[in-house]
Amino acid sequence: MRDDHGIVTVGVCGAGTMGAGIAQVCATSGFSVVLYDAFPEVLPKARARIEQDTDRLVERGRLDPETRARALRELRTTAALEELAGCDLVVEAAPEDLALKKDLFAKLAAVAPGALLATNTSSLSVAELAAATPDPRRVAGLHFFNPAPLMALVEVVRAPQTAEEVIERLVAFARALGKTPIVAKDSPGFVVNRVNRPFYSEGLRLVGEGVVDCATVDRAAREAGGFRMGPFELMDLVGIDVGYAVAQSFYQAFFGEPRFRPHPLQREMVLAGRLGRKTGRGFYDYDPPAPPPPPLPLPAPHPGPYAVAGRTALARELCARLREGGFHVVELDGPPDRPLEVAAAFEAEVEDREGKREVVTALDRHLPAEAALLVACTNASAAECATWTAHPQRVAGYITLPPLQDRKLLEWTAHEQTSLDPAGYLAALGLPLLRVGDTPGGVFPRLLAALVNEAAFAVSEGVATPHDVDLGMRLGLNHPHGPFAWAERVGLRAVAGVLEGLREYYGDERYRLAPVLRRARWLGRWPHS
Numbered sequence: 001m002r003d004d005h006g007i008v009t010v011g012v013c014g015a016g017t018m019g020a021g022i023a024q025v026c027a028t029s030g031f032s033v034v035l036y037d038a039f040p041e042v043l044p045k046a047r048a049r050i051e052q053d054t055d056r057l058v059e060r061g062r063l064d065p066e067t068r069a070r071a072l073r074e075l076r077t078t079a080a081l082e083e084l085a086g087c088d089l090v091v092e093a094a095p096e097d098l099a100l101k102k103d104l105f106a107k108l109a110a111v112a113p114g115a116l117l118a119t120n121t122s123s124l125s126v127a128e129l130a131a132a133t134p135d136p137r138r139v140a141g142l143h144f145f146n147p148a149p150l151m152a153l154v155e156v157v158r159a160p161q162t163a164e165e166v167i168e169r170l171v172a173f174a175r176a177l178g179k180t181p182i183v184a185k186d187s188p189g190f191v192v193n194r195v196n197r198p199f200y201s202e203g204l205r206l207v208g209e210g211v212v213d214c215a216t217v218d219r220a221a222r223e224a225g226g227f228r229m230g231p232f233e234l235m236d237l238v239g240i241d242v243g244y245a246v247a248q249s250f251y252q253a254f255f256g257e258p259r260f261r262p263h264p265l266q267r268e269m270v271l272a273g274r275l276g277r278k279t280g281r282g283f284y285d286y287d288p289p290a291p292p293p294p295p296l297p298l299p300a301p302h303p304g305p306y307a308v309a310g311r312t313a314l315a316r317e318l319c320a321r322l323r324e325g326g327f328h329v330v331e332l333d334g335p336p337d338r339p340l341e342v343a344a345a346f347e348a349e350v351e352d353r354e355g356k357r358e359v360v361t362a363l364d365r366h367l368p369a370e371a372a373l374l375v376a377c378t379n380a381s382a383a384e385c386a387t388w389t390a391h392p393q394r395v396a397g398y399i400t401l402p403p404l405q406d407r408k409l410l411e412w413t414a415h416e417q418t419s420l421d422p423a424g425y426l427a428a429l430g431l432p433l434l435r436v437g438d439t440p441g442g443v444f445p446r447l448l449a450a451l452v453n454e455a456a457f458a459v460s461e462g463v464a465t466p467h468d469v470d471l472g473m474r475l476g477l478n479h480p481h482g483p484f485a486w487a488e489r490v491g492l493r494a495v496a497g498v499l500e501g502l503r504e505y506y507g508d509e510r511y512r513l514a515p516v517l518r519r520a521r522w523l524g525r526w527p528h529s
């Protein structure tokens with residue numbers, strides 16, 4: 001097989017989890033493969049795994065038997081590094097150890113002088129590995145995801161020394177494997193592992209601050225956000241020790257940037273030996289497993305009528321949804337200037353904190369004394385909103401982002417002085433209710449806004465294009481949308497509003513807007529689109 005990548009024979013160095021998977025996908029895609037491992041006893045196990053895995057693919061009709069037979073014929077295993085001599089490309093998948101990999105790259109460059117050399121490293125500097133060879137122009141990263149035969153994404157990583165032609169050939173090669181390549185700059189975590197950092201770190205902060213428990217974060221992530229798994233379920237799966245080490249390495253690599261600060265909760269879990277599924281206990285118990293969470297309440301809705309105030313997409317959606325539910329709605333596109341004869345008012349000024357204060361104050365002034373004032377707590381806490389009113393006891397918060405059709409639950413909150421029960425009013429929106437602590441952004445909006453912000457920082461730093469970031473997050477992590485497309489779907493100003501609310505509340509630099517997101521907020525769209 002020969003294509004514009006000019007690759008016929010692929011060497012794979014390291015026959016562990018990733019190496020065996022990469023060898024398999026190369027062989028079933030028509031390449032001749034030489035699979036090398038420094039430990040000969042690993043090789044029969046790797047071959048047996050590939051035989052079993054491809055057998056299963058044939059059984060399921062996902063691989064035809066001739067292709068399998070050919071692939072197994074064209075796959076050679078060896079414990080002699082010299083046998084990689086004839087390869088056009090060598091993909092290195094040895095253990096994540098800088099000294100070991102540098103040594104290996106120097107040897108590979110000597111054994112296969114004409115070959116492209118690619119590393120599957122997740123966290124080491126490709127530039128540093130390239131520098132260990134006499135011709136660093138032909139060294140790049142080729143970062144597969146686990147399991148390599150199944151995951152569609154490959155990150156092609158460009159080190160400062162890498163020749164453009166090498167990137168182009170590796171992109172073509174990844175396509176020949178049936179994968180979707182994205183191009184990433186050689187930088188910590190490349191695209192996917194970096195942009196997803198806040199998914200974990202904001203989850204940890206929410207729990208560490210006592211805002212919610214792990215199960216509530218995970219539930220909101222799944223049922224409000226549409227993520228396959230919540231951050232704590234994922235951390236337990238990956239291993240909390242692994243996650244903690246990765247968090248520390250990011251923090252170091254970014255010289256103490258507050259967005260990457262690890263969380264003491266991770267260290268506490270590691271010290272206690274609660275490492276996740278592999279130790280039977282992490283954030284959750286697995287031995288025996290915790291029962292599934294009970295269904296969320298959806299109480300009988302209060303008959304209304306309702307007022308909705310705000311100049312936002314959220315306000316328009318709330319009105320539409322309440323009307324669909326048969327409720328009478330008074331729609332206000334700004335602060336009211338006359339008395340409102342309603343049972344409850346939803347404030348929905350999620351884009352502009354100045355405007356929000358005006359709307360909340362005016363609603364409080366014009367609502368009947370017994371009516372509920374439901375404030376949107378994406379960009380302010382309920383407690384802060386209550387300070388803008390003369391009746392703090394009737395103020396409670398709801399926390400969501402449009403479009404509501406994407407949400408399977410509604411987060412809500414109350415503050416220390418709330419004395420009314422807002423559940424019946426909130427139930428008019430037709431979504432089961434999940435109570436969270438009183439901070440701006442609740443759970444899902446905070447996770448999403450932090451992901452979008454990290455994506456915006458990464459793009460500003462030239463890590464990848466917005467298009468490739470979106471592809472990477474969908475294909476590498478099964479996120480329902482890429483962060484750039486997601487922010488547009490939700491509303492860029494509302495996403496920026498969450499970060500502004502968090503920045504104001506915590507005074508923490510980690511919530512400062514990425515310059516690209518700040519510009520997007522002014523423009524109302526991403527600068528690149």
Ligand SMILES: NC(=O)c1ccc[n+]([C@@H]2O[C@H](COP(=O)([O-])OP(=O)(O)OC[C@H]3O[C@@H](n4cnc5c(N)ncnc54)[C@H](O)[C@@H]3O)[C@@H](O)[C@H]2O)c1
Pocket residue numbers: 013014015016017018019036037038039042092093094095096097100104120121122123143144145146
């Ligand atoms: N496991 C994952 O989910 C994952 C995902 C993406 C990238 N990666 C990266 O892929 C690489 C390999 O990870 P893995 O999970 O397959 O590890 P692994 O421990 O399963 O496999 C490593 C293999 O390398 C062999 N080896 C050790 N020293 C060697 C040497 N000097 N030369 C050649 N082979 C040697 C080992 O015998 C072993 O078979 C790492 O850089 C890792 O960061 C892993």
